[in-house]
Amino acid sequence: MMLWWVVDLTLCALMIALAAGSLFAATLRRRVIFFIAFGLLTAIVWARLQAPDLALAEAAIGAGLTGALLLAALPTAQPTEHKRDADRLIEWVSLLLAALLAVVLIAVLTTLLPVVDGDPSLAVTARLSDAGVSHPVTAVLLNFRAWDTLLxxxxxxxxxxxxxxxxxxxKAPRHAGALADTLIRILLPLLILTAGYLLWNGAFAPGGAFQAGAVLAAATVVLHLGGGVRLPPFSLAQLRGLLALGLLLFLSVGLVQLAFGQALLQYPLAWAGSLILLIETGATLSIATMLSLVYLGGHPLRDWPVAGDSRDREI
Amino acid sequence: MEQAQLMFAATGALIFVFGLVAGLRDDSLLGRIIAINISGVGLFLLLVALAYRGLCQAADPIPHALVLTGIVVAVAASGLAIAIGRKLDELRNSSHRREGDSS
Amino acid sequence: MSSLLVLIATLPLMTALACLLHPRGGDQLSLVASMIQLVASVLLVTELPSRSSLSHALGGWAPGLGIALGADPLAGWLVLLCALVQFATTLYARFYFCDSQARYRLWPLWWLLASALYALLLSGDLFNLYVTLELLGLSAAALCTVGAAKAEALEAALRYLLLGLIGSLLYLAGVALVYAEYGTLDVSALRTLISSSPASLASLVLLSSGLMIKCALVPLHFWLPAAHSSAPAPVSAVLSALVVKVAFYLLLRLWFELFTPVVTSAFATLIGLLGAIAVIWGSWQAFRATRLKLLAAYSTLSQMGYLFMFVPIVMALPEGDTRQFAYGALLLLAVSHGIAKAALFMGIGSLQQHLGHDEIDRLGGSARKLPVTLFAISLAGVALVGLPPSGAFLAKWALISSSLVSGQWWWMLVTLVGTLLAAAYLVRVLGAAFAPTAAAEPALPTCRLALQQPALLLAVLATFGLGFAASPVWDTLSLSPPEVQR
Structure with missing residues (x-):
């Protein structure tokens, strides 16, 4: 027990230190670096708190994609202006206020322990056998609370x-060189394989559409950073289709059930597993496309959403 | 188990509050986005810590699903904010350039 | 009839996808979808009195494990408000954005915003509400940037987005505390569970402050004037008429249904006080505004202030018929403001397109050129000020008499000052518009007639429709006291 106590204390102290670094470090560049380190540490904390799904998602999305997004936005970011004394004062007052609020919130938290479980008949584990998948988090995301995921x-x-x-x-950065090309050539198939594995795994173990989609999007990031290889050339219509695919499949599967007198998003038990896999596959492709486009900051072709008179121009 | 719950939840609360205040106070866009993201992670930590049920027992899966949703929403919002910021810089630069030409 | 709920919740999403996949058909798709949505919401409202509430368990799972969609009269009337305003603004947006490329970009976001509105109104789950709030905030901010050519518009959109995110985080923190204390997220179960405790109080404060950012209640209002006044007119109309209203709707649910053991009269008075400040300050700023859209945005601040100011009045009344009556008046005020404000923003948008600016001092002669639009603006003004025969007049009257009954006469003074200021700023606009042309304005193409009609439609509805047909709203609400819903 003592050992865990030391581990937990270290993790918490590190979390606070890295958070402080990313909030208050002197330059934006340092803050972004601190933020990425904070994200990776968070992934470890999720693993410690028995949340492996979150560990995967945090590493891929929280630290990985958000980090890449922030790094890419750094060069154009405006430098922070020098602070005046009056601002300094307000800053100190607001920090004091924050400390006060934090103390109150922590005091409230102590009254919550021990945490009560909800109605046992409504517990996820009680109905897991009817969900079509054996991994509880996937069951919650795609069956019990599928409406949340759809939204x-x-x-x-x-x-x-x-x-x-x-x-x-x-614009893509300069070509990173032959060594990077080789690395990309090895990395890319691995990333795609990992995405497929995570998607398949979601039914019975940590993983699922979001993690898989994020890993696929990471492949785009790698390609973009390498600079030498072209991104897959999709037309605008194909892109729009890819964007809509996940939501469209999800919604159609949910609506079809209405025709059989079921509720919206109610899957027949025998089909639940396969329907969830179908939805997740569509969702993975859409999520990968959406996260890639968000990272790229737009579309490589002009004239979104419909090509006008000018010919599509690739950047 | 309660000790770990409280320790992580308190850490989460601390990070949440400070991130929030920094998000309101920060004067650069990127800084604000970082602060809001940090604050979000603090809140997620609070949720996951309260879902923790010790080493021998599985944690409550519902908060995990909620946090997963939250992580995706956070990256979507950050991406949109950065895109708006980029367009804003572009507009400002072009208007500066126009002013420079006319003077 | 619960399939009606499914239709209302999913149709906007499907329309968004259809507009994304088939941009060129966006105009027709949007028009048809908004008509279907309007018919469905009328059906919903007419269906409700006989049942008092409807619900649909998504996925067939019991609420608590799963999520339930539900509607009671309060939600039903707000769904109808959304459908109505959405219908008129969809018609309007079709003509407002002359550039087809801008419309291709508009429609998917427009319908995602609608999805968020309806999903929020029908949702019965605290976390699901968080997701709808995020969808609302993101789509609203993205809509503010459609066709934006000025740096100020983007700045406002960015600030709107970031403050919306902070508001959502506060809300989510409240949800986390509720879940930790009571072990469920289902609103109808929580209605009986929530009791007075430190954690309940903390979550009430967190949930309320998050939503109050979104409602722009003073002192959390600073983002609203810029965001609402620099967005394109159809978007401003929806933001001012609907987006702030649904956040207020959630607050009503929290204060009157969920957290009743925790909300004290001191808390309610504090809210009312903030509302009163918003009424006076917003009206004063609107009076001083030099641009029409800014005036309308500040007027939204003050009108939201009224809604908050009447909360302590309603809460002070004893449970029962008198309270239901006042609650109905509050709802009527919200609906009537929503419709009138949408009409006002659309009218201003027509003026702006025609004149090329929206400065109040240079409006001279516009009444002669655009009589229909000016008529719509005047009618909307009648409803906003709260003159008879508008619904707002009846609502304010009922609430003021309730305040006298419960001995809180001071709210009457604020209402009086606010009403006078509102009359003053509208008279100022009309005076400028009916004045003869000051200087020779360059001749611009006349505003298309189609652009003027939706504003007129809503303005007539706000002033005459809601005035003469106010009783159904009151009746359906008093049929079902909130305590026995579902």
Whole structure:
């Protein structure tokens, strides 16, 4: 027990230190680096708290993609202006206020322990056998609370369309060199394989559409950073189709059940497993496309969403 | 188990509050995005810590699903914010250039 | 009839996908979808009195394990408000954005925003509400950037997005505490579970402050004027009429149904006080505004202030018929403001397209050129100020008399000052518009007639429709006291 106590204390102290670094370090570049380290540490903490799904997602999305996004945005970021004394004062006051709020919140938290479990008849484990998948988190995400996940895909779609509306993609960095090309050639198939494995695994072990989609998007990031290899050339219509695919499949599968007198998103027990896999496959492709486009900051072709008179121009 | 729960939940609460205040106070866009993300992770830590049920027992899966949703929402929002910021810089630069030409 | 709920919740999503996949058909798809949605919501509202509430367990799972969609009269009337405003603004947006490329970009986001609105109104799960709030915030911010050519518009959108995110985080923190204490996220189960405790109080404060950012209640209002005044007119109309309203709807649910043991009269008075400040300050800023859209945005601040100011009045009434009556008045005020504000923003948008600007001092002669639009703006003004025969007049009257009954006469003074200021700023606009042309304005193409009609439709509805047909709203609400729903 003592050993775990020391481990937990170290993890918490490190979390706070890295968070402080990414909030208060002097330059933006340092803050971004601290943030990525914070994300990776968070993944370890999730593993410690028996949340392996989150560990995978955090490493791929939280630290990986968000980190890449922030790093890519760094060169154009405005340097912070020098602070005046009055601002300093406000800063100290707000920090004091934050400390006070944190103390109150922690005091409230102590009243919550021990945490009560909800109604046992509504527990996920009680109905897991009817869910079609044996991994509890996947069961919650794609069956019990599938409506949340569906709307979450809509959130991601919304952000992607917003990004696409705003700007064409960032230019690819300079060609990174032959060594990077070789690395990419090895890395790329591995990433795609990993994505497939995570997708398949989701039914009975940690993994699923979000992790798989994020790993596929990581392949785009690697390709983009390498600079030498072209991204897969999709037309605008194909891209729109890929964006809509996940949500469309999810919604259609959910609506078809209505015709048989079932509820929205109610899968027949015998089919539940395969339907969930189908939905997850579509979702993985859409998520990968959306996260890639969000990272690229737009579409490599001009004239989103419909090609106009000018010929599509690739950047 | 309660000790670990409380320790991680308190850490989460601390990070959540400080991230939030920094997100309101920060004066650069990227800094704000970082702060909001950090604050979010603090909140997720609070949720996951309270879902923890010790080493020998599986944790409550519902908060895990919620946090997974939260992680995806956070990256989507950050991406949109960065894209708007980039467009804003572009507009400002082009208007500066125009002013420079006319003077 | 629960398939009606499914239709209302999923149709906007399907329309968004269809508009994404087939951009060129976006105009027709949007028009048809908004009509279907309007019919479905009318059906929903007419269906509700006989049943008082509907619900649909998604996935067939019991709420608590799964998520339930549900509607009671309160949700039903707000769904109808959304459908109505959405219908008119969809018609309007079709003509407002002349550039077809801008419309291709608009429609998917437009319908994602609609999905968020309806999903939020029908949701019966605290975490699901968080997801809908995020969808609402992201789609609203993305919509603000459609066709934006000015740096100010993007700045406002960015600030709107980031503050929305902070608001959602606060809300989610409240949800986390509720889940930790009671072990469920299901709203109808929580209704009987929540009791007075430190954690309940903390979660109430967190949930309320998150939502109050989204409602722009003073002192969390600073993002609203810029965001609502620099977005394209159809988007401003939806933001001001609906997006702030649904956040207020959630607050009503929290204060009157979920957290009743925790909400004290001191808490309610504090909220009312903030509302009163918003009424006076917002009206004053609207009076001083130099641009029409800014005026309308500040007017939204003050109108939201009224809604909050009347909360302590309703709460002070004893449970039962009198309280239901006042609650109905509050709802009527919200609906009537929503419709009138959408009409006002659309009218201003037409003026702006026609004149090329929206500065109040240079409006001279516009009444002669655009009589229909000016008529719509005046009618919307009648409803906003709260003159008879508008629904807002009846609602304010009922609430003021309730405040006298419960001995809280001071709210009447604020209402009086606010109403006078509102009348002053609208008279200022109309005075400028009816004045003869000051200087020779360059001749611009006349505003298409189609652009003017939706505003007129909503303005007539706000002033006459809701005034003469106010009783159904009141009746259905008093049929079902919130305590016995579902």
């Amino acid at each position: 979450e895909l809509a959130v991601l779609l919304c952000a992607t369309i917003g990004v696409l509306n705003l700007a064409p993609a960032r």
